[in-house]
Amino acid sequence: MNDGPNDARPVAPYTAIDKTGAPYLIGSRCSACSATHLGYFENCPKCGVRGEVSEVRLGDHGVLYNFTIVHRSLPGVKVPFISATVDLDGGGTVRGNLLEVEPDPAKIPFGMPVNVQFRSASIAVENGDGYIAHFFVPADRGARAR
Amino acid sequence: MSNDVYIVGIDMIRFGRFDDAKPETLAAQAALMALDDCGKTIHDIQAIYAGTCNGTMMGQRMLHYIGQTGVPVVNVTNACATGATAFREAYIAIKAGIYDTCLAVGSEKMGKGMLVPKNSGGTPIPTEGLTGSGVMPAVFAQMGMEHTRKFGTTFEQFARVSEKNHKHSTLNPKAMYQKETPLEMVMEAEMIAYPLTKLMCSVNVDGSAAAVLMSEKKAREAGLMNRAVRVRGSGLASDPFTERNLVMQDINTVTRLAAKQAYEMAGIGPEDVDLVELHDCFATAEIPHYENLGLCAEGEGGSLLDSGATRLGGKVPVNVSGGLLSKGHPLGATGIANIYEISQHLRQEAGSRQVEGAKVGLTHVVGLGSASAVHLFEKA
Numbered sequence: 286m287n288d289g290p291n292d293a294r295p296v297a298p299y300t301a302i303d304k305t306g307a308p309y310l311i312g313s314r315c316s317a318c319s320a321t322h323l324g325y326f327e328n329c330p331k332c333g334v335r336g337e338v339s340e341v342r343l344g345d346h347g348v349l350y351n352f353t354i355v356h357r358s359l360p361g362v363k364v365p366f367i368s369a370t371v372d373l374d375g376g377g378t379v380r381g382n383l384l385e386v387e388p389d390p391a392k393i394p395f396g397m398p399v400n401v402q403f404r405s406a407s408i409a410v411e412n413g414d415g416y417i418a419h420f421f422v423p424a425d426r427g428a429r430a431r
Numbered sequence: 432m433s434n435d436v437y438i439v440g441i442d443m444i445r446f447g448r449f450d451d452a453k454p455e456t457l458a459a460q461a462a463l464m465a466l467d468d469c470g471k472t473i474h475d476i477q478a479i480y481a482g483t484c485n486g487t488m489m490g491q492r493m494l495h496y497i498g499q500t501g502v503p504v505v506n507v508t509n510a511c512a513t514g515a516t517a518f519r520e521a522y523i524a525i526k527a528g529i530y531d532t533c534l535a536v537g538s539e540k541m542g543k544g545m546l547v548p549k550n551s552g553g554t555p556i557p558t559e560g561l562t563g564s565g566v567m568p569a570v571f572a573q574m575g576m577e578h579t580r581k582f583g584t585t586f587e588q589f590a591r592v593s594e595k596n597h598k599h600s601t602l603n604p605k606a607m608y609q610k611e612t613p614l615e616m617v618m619e620a621e622m623i624a625y626p627l628t629k630l631m632c633s634v635n636v637d638g639s640a641a642a643v644l645m646s647e648k649k650a651r652e653a654g655l656m657n658r659a660v661r662v663r664g665s666g667l668a669s670d671p672f673t674e675r676n677l678v679m680q681d682i683n684t685v686t687r688l689a690a691k692q693a694y695e696m697a698g699i700g701p702e703d704v705d706l707v708e709l710h711d712c713f714a715t716a717e718i719p720h721y722e723n724l725g726l727c728a729e730g731e732g733g734s735l736l737d738s739g740a741t742r743l744g745g746k747v748p749v750n751v752s753g754g755l756l757s758k759g760h761p762l763g764a765t766g767i768a769n770i771y772e773i774s775q776h777l778r779q780e781a782g783s784r785q786v787e788g789a790k791v792g793l794t795h796v797v798g799l800g801s802a803s804a805v806h807l808f809e810k811a
Binding site: 294296297298322323324330331350351352353354355356357358359361362363364366368369370372378379380381382390395406409410412413416418419 | 553554555556557558559560561562563564565566568569572573576577580586621622623624625626627672674675677678679
């Protein structure tokens with residue numbers, strides 16, 4: 286479920302919108318080495334094979350691999366925020382803001398399950414109206430709220 | 432006679448903020464200081480390798496201030512590995528037998544504040560802060576947090592790196608800052624990106640450093656072997672593919688690759704190293720780099736720091752210069768400034784911060800994107 290306005294544009298180049306209007310993350314999978322990468326690649330950055338990489342829809346669930354809590358950022362960016370690195374189920378790693386968790390390192394366990402959700406960019410940056418971006422929410426709470 | 436390559440002259444300006452300077456005027460100062468260090472002039476230099484991260488043709492412009500001799504100039508840029516890369520190019524040229532005397536110079540005129548990646552993704556609005564953070568403090572905060580995840584390294588341990596290096600800097604008259612920062616002060620400073628406080632981030636300063644390199648034959652002829660420092664190993668790597676590198680920059684693997692090259696070339700191991708200048712652009716980086724450079728086993732970086740082994744007086748002092756954290760980090764100059772520090776110790780000319788009996792020293796830098804250079808040096 287996503288609550289961005291229907292005509293909102295995705296910000297990240299590795300985002301697409303399917304026929305039902307649902308945004309998703311684009312990945313590339315190499316048929317030679319089976320590596321999955323975030324975004325579009327013509328050739329595989331892992332094994333270097335040419336032309337054996339196909340576009341895939343990445344999963345919308347994963348686990349938190351790493352994070353930092355950013356307290357000082359650029360003008361227009363709402364702080365503090367949690368910058369999270371998430372390993373997606375089915376392959377691919379993506380970075381994004383982790384929402385609905387207190388920005389306290391003691392309350393952010395490595396390995397916590399998260400869902401990928403698309404929301405208005407305006408929740409993170411001042412000039413975000415009209416755009417959507419992917420965010421992470423804890424998998425349990427995200428399921429309850431929606 | 433061997434075909435080894437030697438540093439015969441090396442120096443750096445005291446890092447600081449020089450509002451009226453340009454990269455080339457800073458480079459010119461360091462170049463003349465390095466030439467003076469070995470009693471040579473610009474007319475003795477056969478080729479120049481000049482590093483800076485902002486702009487090109489800095490080397491040629493430097494010559495406007497010290498003598499346009501018409502020699503080949505190669506301008507090098509490789510992020511924070513720029514200076515070390517320029518040095519390595521000079522080394523390679525002499526090793527190849529093309530020249531016998533080269534100058535490597537690195538210089539940077541820095542802006543104030545945080546380094547922010549350009550919005551190069553062609554996105555309609557900037558993604559910084561919207562899809563996580565790619566600013567340098569956040570990148571290196573995650574480097575630390577990955578170590579925490581794997582080995583339980585604490586905020587306090589990372590902060591102690593900064594306490595240590597700031598303490599070292601009080602003995603270095605060329606450091607930007609020469610002030611002690613007690614552990615509590617480091618931990619209570621403004622949080623930038625957890626676990627990095629402001630005092631755990633390197634200082635954006637202006638600076639330059641330069642080295643004159645010679646073949647063994649030339650150095651002997653010139654009577655410069657007395658203070659010469661032999662390049663034992665030179666490694667340079669780009670980041671190989673690793674699982675998350677395209678999203679979360681992997682600073683470890685690239686360092687290990689460069690270190691392996693340098694150790695293999697030198698035919699020595701980490702146990703032979705007496706002191707290290709490593710890339711502590713942020714305090715979180717130093718502990719993982721102990722492991723990346725083989726100073727301790729995997730996962731033991733935190734306890735190596737706690738043991739005091741990496742302090743001045745310890746078994747293998749690290750960043751006795753004050754490191755990038757306190758000496759300052761003018762990107763293109765850093766790689767050669769690290770080599771200057773090691774050279775001073777190997778020459779027994781490091782004054783009150785001298786590492787007693789230092790025979791072999793290691794320098795390490797990482798430029799994000801990524802490039803890592805590791806060099807090993809020994810007194811001739």
